[in-house]
Amino acid sequence: MFVGVGAARVRDLFKKAKAQTPSIIFIDEIDTIGRARSGTSVFHESDERDSTLNQLLAELDGFGTNTGVIVLAATNRGDILDPALLRPGRFDRHIQLELPNQTERKAIFEVHMKPLALDADVDVGMLAAQTPGFSGADIANICNEAALIATHRQKELIQKQDFLDAIDRVIGGMEKRSKIISPEEKKRIAFHEAGHVTTSWFLKHAQPVHKVSIIPRGKSLGSAWYLPEEHQIVTKSEFFDALCTALGGRAAEEIFFEEISSNAVDDLEKATKQAYSMVMNYGLSDVLRNLSFYDSTGKLRQSLHKPYSEKTAEKIDEEVQAIIDKAFATSKEILTTHRERVENLAARLMEKETLQKEEIKEILGERVTA
Template sequence: MKQQENKSQSPDGSEKKNLKPTYGGKNINWFYLFLFGMIVMLSLFSDPATGAKEITWTLLQDSLLPQREVSKIVVINKEVAEIYVKKTPTGTTENDNVLNNFFQSPEVPRYTITIGSVETFEDKLQRAQAEFPAADKIDVQYQTRTSWLSILSWLLPFGIIVFFWLYILRSMRGGQGGNPLFNFGKSSPKISDEQTKISVTFDDVAGLKEAKIEVMEVVDFLKNPETYTKLGAKIPKGVMLVGPPGTGKTLMARAVAGEAKVPFFSMSGSEFVEMFVGVGASRVRDLFKKAKEKAPSIIFIDEIDAVGRSRSKVNAFQANDERESTLNQLLTELDGFGPNTGVIVLAATNRPDVLDKALLRPGRFDRHIYLELPTKEERQEIFGVHLRRLKLAENVDVGQLSKLSPGFSGADIANICNEAALIAARKKKEKVGQEDFMEARDRIIGGLERKSKIISEKEKEIVAYHEAGHAVSSWHLKHVDSLVKVSIIPRGKSLGSTWYLPQERQIITKSQFIDQLCAALGGRAAEEIIFNEISSGALDDLEKVTKQAYGMVAYYGLNKELGPISFYDSTGRNEQMFGKPYSEDMAKQIDEQVQILIDNAYQRTKDLLLKHKDELEKLAQLLLKQEVVEKEDLVEILGQRGVKQLEKTTESLEVGNG
């Protein structure tokens, strides 16, 4: 096996030799083609009857035998008779062209005859030579031969199958060295070390101060382990990052990799699960083996719920033996470390409720770090990080942007910044302005404006009064969020929208819940008051109201008739059960109380809109005129918010004791 030497310059200027097999890659395909061609050539030229001319019995009987030109006849495999002719001078005989053939020698057959049976052929030959002297009679010889072509006829299909599987296995190998059959159970993590540095650091992770402190402790242990071990402390073996989508779990792990400056092995939970039995467990073993060899190191498993789901009996009908064996191997590897081997496991998930309890117990994932949605101050920091790369106009107010984006995750904020830059570029601007961010926010929340959508004048009027009903009712309700603007321009699937500035609340009181119900029913109530009929436009409002009312009654215990009970299940197991966690009689009471609550909220909203019907008319007409009404116009029509609040207690909404 020869190898070719390729010299290249290394970064330090020294020559570096790369040994590459000359038969690798595409050259091996040419080798197979050449080998196949040689076999075909040998099969053609090794057969002595290849150049013989096939004749009929009549020519043999009437021409060759009477002229005494036949020297011998050989019957091959009782099927073909090879006729050898005597060597004669070049003259007028018919077989001169065959004798002068470049590829033939005198001891090769000149003619062949296909015989039906040996007995018939011998009988004909004997009769044709009946009058010949004994010395001129030709004896028949018999031979059994195996031709290369006959061998290839049954070897070739097997060869094609072998070559096909070799091609498939080379494709599955994916460029990794060694035999692909032995690499099938190997893990293929993304490895970051000194040669492949990650540029993300903790400076790129805005907000999440408490989470960063806990994670930085892990990084400090990897850099200075003796500080902890000399006191007898044990660093957590596993750190679980838990939080809603987009809150920065993967970004935090990348920052750990960038700060720790140790080998970092990253894999997704779904990469362990395969349809082949035992592959997942084998990949887990291989991953931890690689990490231990390069300790101190970090293993990061993203979306660990793909492999770490609970093995409870409730999910027995959904059991996956391969996934469970992979989880068992993962549990064994986590618990099989020495206390200070220097290998730490990070994992991320947004569904901690479905994880197996054995995975979360102390000794495996000791520390759980919860990454919540950012607060106003944290959102301002996140905006600061994502605005670094943008060319901003002077009117951009980061504080206002953080106020107008409550409930947004870090990924949502990054999307707003990118969308604002795209909008500014589409308008051929030199810098990104505040109005671009507002437009980007509206587009992300409500969808793209569909000004080209054609609706009739009657439908447009219904939409205007519907949105005006939401605006007027929410303006005069004390506990509803501040109104920002009202629009009847179609966005996404909605024909109109009312924009609020939500307050950041950790808890919601009963009166706040009820005011929210009334504000959501304002559109339907306005349609009934103005047009004396209702439409299907309140579908989304009714869905929201129904869910919220059931939450108040069945989950939060805010109904005095049922008392302080809750059927909420934080583990999520009730969702997997076919039955409800309460009796039919209790279900009937819940339905009755929900219906009473919604009916009273709807009546309260109608009374409020009837009292402010003039304001409802003015706002609806202004919407029909200019399609979008900002807060300044709302103040002019509805007055200052809080001055004309409806003086009516929310306790009267419930009947009986509720």
């Protein structure tokens, strides 16, 4: 960008808005120009961004009481915005947009389904219940994918199964049945996924499993789908049971093959991050009690100094390892206790490749619930 172009565009934007009152100025991804100024950069790009930001601040300060212009902005990185942008008289009203709940997801589905030709078996409420944590864009993507799947299958109407397959595709990626997997690898994957499912099945605070498959999707060789309850608070027991579930696949490999593999890399990454969050952010450690190093401002990411000593860092690492070890031992204990059921579940997976909740229940029995 040429020097001064950004500031000139801001001036021109506000001039046009004031000439066409009442009007609304909406700035999407405002962190692009509204990032906090460092004051130390010698790079031209940062200088130009600072110039643009300064002009925006000047325009915001130039409003009277009844200008007829409303200025809105959006960002998912509010933590890196320049404090000057957020002062009274500027962007001083902040609205947090959360992910839609089940009722809201149902309404969003209904909007995106209006132009679609649907079969009578499509249950919007069921689809909303199947998609916790999905955004409006995700739901729109599901509807588009369902239409594509139905078209590929040469159907005149989009059916429930098309939507369910679309959800799976959005979550895990497209099926890759052409991927070459040896019989030994398939067996290992089946036991790995059976380990996840069985571990969660016999933990009171684990998320309920909905489906399990050993059909490769995206980068994954197998997947288990869970339907988490929608609540705002996660207890220490729920965190721990989630760790046990994540480590269930690696535990199953160790028990049934007496040798571990690289198949658990994603599980280990998730478990490690979650254990560190428990210790460093949520104060759920028995050693570092009631302490949190959570960085709500985002400023510590740019700092070379940690907000704790080297001794505390060692304690954090030791506590994380202790939590992981305890969760892994719990997973192994569950799988050893229910060894025959794990074997039966893995065998059924190798036979059918995908199992729904009711089929899992036939093998594992009634699920343990809180």
